[in-house]
Amino acid sequence: MAAPMNDHATSAMPSETAEKDERTESSQSNIDKRSWNERRKHLNCIERADFACKHNPYVKFMLVAMEQIGCPVDLDTHIVCEPCASDSPVNGGFDPVNGQIVLCENKSPSQRILSTLLTHELIHAYDHCRAKVDWTDIRHVACSEIRASSLSGDCSFLSDSLYSWNFRFKNHHQTCVKRRAIGSILAVRDVSREVAEKAVDDVWETCFKDYAPFTCIPRRPADLKSASHDQSHDQKTAFPPKR
Template identity: 35%
Template sequence: MSTPPPPSSTPLPSSSSAPQPETQPQQQQQSQPQPTARPLPRFLENDPARTGYDPSLKWWMNYFKILAGQITPEGIEHYREDRYKANEARDCARCERDRDYLFQYSPVIRFLRDKVTALNGTLDASNVVCRRCPARVAEDGRVVRQGGGFSPDHGILICANEMRSRSHLEDTLAHEMVHAWDHLRWKVDWMGGHDLKHAACTEIRASMLSGECRWTRESITRGNWTLTQQFQNCVRMRAIQSVMARATCRGDVHATKVVNEVWDSCFADKRPFEEVYR
């Protein structure tokens, strides 16, 4: 989970008076040294001579160039971003329709909304917003992309251009709503200013409880047909990736170490659910 840019929406109030649970890592003292942040990745601008993708051409001409293998993987990502820009209004309208449907009919979304309301929070169309989220191609070829985000001050962002279906949106929204519940229930150090244990714990819980790591999605959508420890491996992997997105994380080794430190207690914490049922 990465913190989204501030949408124009109603803030989600914080219930900071709630006690710190035994399954949530304790904050370190202010006097402890701050971790050194990683340098931000450099992003590549499209160069038609290098990528083969020429934005001055019609979109269908570039599409046929992709089919013919005349555009590099980097160029395909630049093409994809330009198509997202062209279809932004359509994607956001579809996202908002699916969001409203889920708030009305989805059992998991309605359950989490009620639990957030019980902690004096509000999640509705005013602070669950659909926007186009730009993806960037890093210098090392890695594509930086997100499906959504939670901000304690602004609410939930759903990246409309990344949503493949209503079911995908349901998983993404449930993930961010678990973050919202954690924010209201406990005082979470979201960006890891003191340490990254809070971020690791809420990411473990969100991936575990949202349904995004269930076997059917892993196997059909991601092609992972592993039968042993598939669920645990998915939750761990996604938590590590999300912790790595924090500015204070020093890399994959650091993120893995932090996730492992809180794994046992946070993976066992199913609240506000009684069990993992998705």
């Protein structure tokens, strides 16, 4: 309980009190506004993730693929939206310990970006299920990053030309995949660029050609119709043997 004011204490002048009240109201308004914006971003992320799972052909394809290899995705528990540090280089990630895909709710400003991000992370989840990836082995990380960058749409014309301004027609896809895979490794591993580049180069030939669960690099929804979810991918993976 607050102590009573001392009889000789100096009280604030009316004008000072008014200014203090205005500052308090302004501060509270900013807090309320920030909280509302944060809630809105969270709800937007959830709504976009739900829409992607129901309507995006690539996300839907990956969800079916996950179920067919014995790792069904529960949308309520395996896909979560969380705020990420504004200076973080990542927009989301796959958490192999908790079996969750984390989407940065403050870094997914459009349905297209979130759908591509979700496809990317679902490929990591697929690799984790079918290949028993050792996420402490940088070669395994490199392999999954190559596959996710190549197969998710990260390096499509719209994604790479509009969002990174690095589009080049000649050998664009391979160049983009390597660049993004190296960047992803550097974002999540405390290694030098030289080490990241070597890891990507070491596994490039086999991992870039591993299209599972697709039959080719899916450049348009029509490519999904000919793709098959082959259980044999469980035995034939591009991931190098564990050390």
